[in-house]
Amino acid sequence: MLEFVNDDDWLHPPTHVVRDAVARALAEDLEPLGDLTATLIESGHTEARFVARRPGRIAGTRAAAETFAQVDPSIEVRWSCREGAEVAAGETFGVVRGELAPIVIAERTALNFLGFLSGIATLTSAYVAAAAAGGGTARVWDTRKTIPGLRSLSKAAVRAGGGRNHRGNLSDWLMLKDNHLTGLGITAAVATARDRWPGRTIHVECDRLDQCVEALDAGADAILLDNMTPAEVRACVEAAHERQAGWTRRTLLEVSGGITLDTIGEYATTGVDMISAGALTNAAPVLDIGLDITPVTPSRG
DSSP: OEEOSSOOGGGSOOHHHHHHHHHHHHHHHHTTTOOTGGGGOOOOEEEEEEEESSOEEOOOHHHHHHHHHHHOTTOEEEESSOTTOEEOTTOEEEEEEEEHHHHHHHHHHHHHHHHHHHHHHHHHHHHHHHHHHTTOOOEEEOOSOOOTTOHHHHHHHHHHTTOBOOOSSTTTSEEEOTTTTTTSOHHHHHHHHHHHSTTSOEEEEESSHHHHHHHHHHTOSEEEEESOOHHHHHHHHHHHHHHTTTOSSOOEEEEESSOOTTTHHHHHTTTOSEEEOTHHHHSOOOOOEEEEEOOOOOOOO
């Protein structure tokens, strides 16, 4: 039985994605003969506690719970915190109850999901805090730099950490990067994109002020200011305000390229809307989480 406390659906990945990811992970761990060591365990009901070894943000609770459910549907998982909650070192934030053998079988896979995704949420929250520390208004969002097959889970963990999601895949919207623009100017590319894919967001990458101005005049919905200094970014923001003064909603401006915890604060004060960092999903250290199992006296039926 699965039970969620103070659940916020939008912080979680889609259920079908969770089920598929867990099924693949368990198959990787258990095929072809199952957990050989677990066959030595005699039956016995027990309780186990999820304990944070270090402080951080929790993400991946549905993947962890789904792992136990797929191994043994009778296992009960109860969380004492919601997705995205901060936990202290030594804090218990979840309890598992059921037969010892299936709990042990599911343990590592559940912890792999939980530690990996909580690590992303924890690093994201650090970036969000650093961006806000200087009084900036820019939001933090992710990139497509994710482990193949785990993008939806990773992006949900970013949301749990207080960040927001960039496009999920290449079908979400059009993003005209330098390689796409080779031999085709920004103005022509935006016009062609608008003609072929009406209603889709058109996002243009720029690394110079003149490119930003051209993208603004071409009607781009969003502009990525790539590898620019804070001063260069401010010039682009000023250009956007000059050209779109009085607009209800101007072109969304994003900064990207080498953003770190040390530099994000200054970029957040430039007036851009979003700051993206691949590190959120491709460089986050795993949050150390343990599953402490209460010893049991085996029942001999």
